[in-house]
Amino acid sequence: MKSMSMAVLMATAVWAAVGYGSLPAVAADPLNVVTTTTDLKFVAESVGGSHVKVTSIASGAEDPHFVSAKPSFMMTAREADLWIAIGMELEIGWEGLILEGSRNPKIRKDSKGYLDASQGVLRLEVPTEKVTRTMGDVHPLGNPHYWLDPLNVRIVAKTIAGRLAELDPGHSEDFKGNLKTFQRNLDEQMFGKELVAEVGGDKLWLVEFKGGLQGFLEEQHLTAKLGGWAGKMLPFRGVEILTYHRSWTYFTNRFGLVVADEMEPKPGIPPSPGHVLALIEKVKSAHIRALLMEPFYERKAPDLIAEKTGLKVLVSANSVGGDESAKDYFSMIDNVVDKLAGALKPASEPERK
Numbered sequence: 611m612k613s614m615s616m617a618v619l620m621a622t623a624v625w626a627a628v629g630y631g632s633l634p635a636v637a638a639d640p641l642n643v644v645t646t647t648t649d650l651k652f653v654a655e656s657v658g659g660s661h662v663k664v665t666s667i668a669s670g671a672e673d674p675h676f677v678s679a680k681p682s683f684m685m686t687a688r689e690a691d692l693w694i695a696i697g698m699e700l701e702i703g704w705e706g707l708i709l710e711g712s713r714n715p716k717i718r719k720d721s722k723g724y725l726d727a728s729q730g731v732l733r734l735e736v737p738t739e740k741v742t743r744t745m746g747d748v749h750p751l752g753n754p755h756y757w758l759d760p761l762n763v764r765i766v767a768k769t770i771a772g773r774l775a776e777l778d779p780g781h782s783e784d785f786k787g788n789l790k791t792f793q794r795n796l797d798e799q800m801f802g803k804e805l806v807a808e809v810g811g812d813k814l815w816l817v818e819f820k821g822g823l824q825g826f827l828e829e830q831h832l833t834a835k836l837g838g839w840a841g842k843m844l845p846f847r848g849v850e851i852l853t854y855h856r857s858w859t860y861f862t863n864r865f866g867l868v869v870a871d872e873m874e875p876k877p878g879i880p881p882s883p884g885h886v887l888a889l890i891e892k893v894k895s896a897h898i899r900a901l902l903m904e905p906f907y908e909r910k911a912p913d914l915i916a917e918k919t920g921l922k923v924l925v926s927a928n929s930v931g932g933d934e935s936a937k938d939y940f941s942m943i944d945n946v947v948d949k950l951a952g953a954l955k956p957a958s959e960p961e962r963k
């Protein structure tokens with residue numbers, strides 16, 4: 611446990627002198643954590659509890675590839691005990707500038723106060739050939755939008771809890787407990803309470819990870835008990851959709867949807883008229899019913915395709931704080947799942963509870 615800071619001691623003395631008795635017991639200063647994104651902030655707060663104070667640089671409403679490295683962000687980073695980044699080059703355009711501008715040796719990339727949250731996550735689209743500019747905004751370490759797979763968020767939570775325990779060993783039991791609660795909540799959101807109670811989250815993720823969840827549930831006569839996001843998305847396995855940017859890959863991979871094409875002809879390259887025409891043909895011939903996009907992209911081209919084909923344009927945040935309903939990670943994924951399930955269900959079928 612850290613000793614009480616001088617400021618707290620002085621404040622206590624002043625407080626007592628003016629006759630308000632003593633301040634409530636302050637165990638220790640919470641760790642000052644700065645995350646690059648709001649999703650990391652949510653996870654860090656969940657596992658850190660009262661032992662952390664977390665600030666996010668990005669707000670969740672902007673394109674995370676393009677955050678401006680404002681001096682105020684450098685001031686925020688200056689106070690940090692721990693900096694947590696998504697990594698895999700998501701923040702390549704701005705993270706280095708903020709870290710450098712912060713002049714905070716605690717969060718230098720080679721120190722304990724710097725955490726790349728991508729270590730240990732399941733990576734997709736890792737290029738097998740040399741990355742060139744002509745490929746668009748392709749990252750050599752793989753697609754960095756990995757937080758849209760709940761399994762990866764489960765892994766990230768463990769990584770963060772581990773680092774918090776290293777920095778604040780006195781509270782390691784609390785971090786462990788918080789991690790357990792967080793993972794349990796996540797598992798219940800993913801598979802439904804009943805199934806998690808019966809099988810256990812670890813086991814469910816293991817069979818899911820191996821690609822055998824459906825088989826396992828059938829074998830154990832548990833299919834009817836599958837709830838949560840996985841239950842809602844089950845009827846849509848193999849269904850083709852469009853996305854705007856290559857940012858939903860981890861989500862579609864986890865829930866078995868197929869991304870037939872993207873609005874961007876290459877990652878980070880805006881849609882050209884020729885590409886839009888080709889998409890209109892594709893949507894018609896493949897009977898694609900929905901397009902998923904973030905609120906910060908231009909709606910004009912998607913709306914044009916919708917007008918010509920009846921495609922449903924689903925605008926959904928994929929970061930906490932990205933829209934009104936994305937209050938935390940759970941409600942953010944809830945929202946995406948509900949929009950997709952609503953748009954993709956056959957007109958005659960009642961909604962799955």
Ligand SMILES: [Zn+2]
Pocket residue numbers: 675755855856857877
């Ligand atoms: Zn991207």
